[in-house]
Amino acid sequence: MEIFTYLEKYDYEQLVFCQDKQSGLKAIIAIHDTTLGPALGGTRMWTYSSEEAAIEDALRLAKGMTYKNAAAGLNLGGGKTVIIGDPRKDKNEEMFRAFGRYIQGLNGRYITAEDVGTTVADMDLIHEETDYVTGISPAFGSSGNPSPVTAYGVYRGMKAAAKQAFGTDELEGKVIAVQGVGNVAYNLCRYLHEEGAQLIVTDINKEAVQRAVEEFGAKAVDPDEIYGVECDIYAPCALGAVVNDETIPQLKAKVIAGAANNQLKDTKHGDIIHELGIAYAPDYVINAGGVINVADELYGYNQERALKKVDQIYANIEKVFDIAKRDRIPTYLAADRMAEERIERMRNSRSQFLQNGHHILSRR
Ligand SMILES: NC(=O)c1ccc[n+]([C@@H]2O[C@H](COP(=O)([O-])OP(=O)(O)OC[C@H]3O[C@@H](n4cnc5c(N)ncnc54)[C@H](O)[C@@H]3O)[C@@H](O)[C@H]2O)c1
């Protein structure tokens, strides 16, 4: 990969490589765009097949956070970290402490939180070295694990998408196919079950499936079967790239609404499902509940205020569908337009002079 060519093409600001021999830390922090504010995005720990794959993932995820934060109405830019390693066996205290010191070195340009492979306990270790971390333990007056709040946002966004497809946002009696019943989807299933939806679930983790069957009366299917089941709504809550050439012909659902990041394998798949009349709730708009929740820590965490903001995911999904109808475009493009327009408006509003972000006389 020609790194500077790539950074220039997609307008990235900064790429930081962090190495600590003693702890084994190998981390890549990507900062995409800080027009709206400091870059906020989680830290993913994963066993990448190559360094290039890790760099690509960090870059792709950081750009995704720029769009997610902008579309959610947050005054935050987009960034993300990947740590190369196996989260089940390569973690140690020194690693997260060393990483925290690297974050501190960026002096607030980047703020981290949980992502796949990292936990609240990891964030607490980072917090030993820097304040630029969110999703730390509630014992610190903080917001803790973002997953249940992400689930609430997905639930609200799914209702808004259902309204587009079925004329009502009632989910009672609707058949919903949930792919992956991990941290987010377990909580999502609880909301859906409480509203009277019928659940079909799958996961490669048998215990996770069993729990959903026992607690929510869900029907279990094998991982490969989930795409083709008879259902009203398909909720991808495991992996990315699940809407692709192989899966689209199998889909019976009228709505796609789930937590997973980067659900469309390629943008052309967003065009295809649009032509098929499937109502797609763009991933980064519907799954913004976690980042909205952790971002509230920057104002002194208030759960009520955070959940009120997460509730707005319903209106944000409605807005995406309105833009799609107005401009006759697929919803994934409408979401991009919504995010990009906000960034541009804010960039332009900064053309007036302000001393250090404050009025020139404010230090008197
Ligand atoms: N946790 C959050 O707050 C948050 C926020 C935004 C987006 N997301 C995204 O939502 C998705 C789920 O996040 P999570 O925190 O619940 O992760 P998780 O790891 O707790 O859950 C994912 C589940 O998917 C299962 N899975 C993996 N491969 C599968 C396959 N091929 N078929 C079926 N199941 C499979 C795993 O066994 C696991 O139970 C991820 O894509 C994540 O990036 C999470």
Ligand SMILES: CC(C)C[C@H](N)C(=O)O
């Ligand atoms: C900041 C985190 C809560 C971000 C979350 N991992 C996401 O992808 O939205």
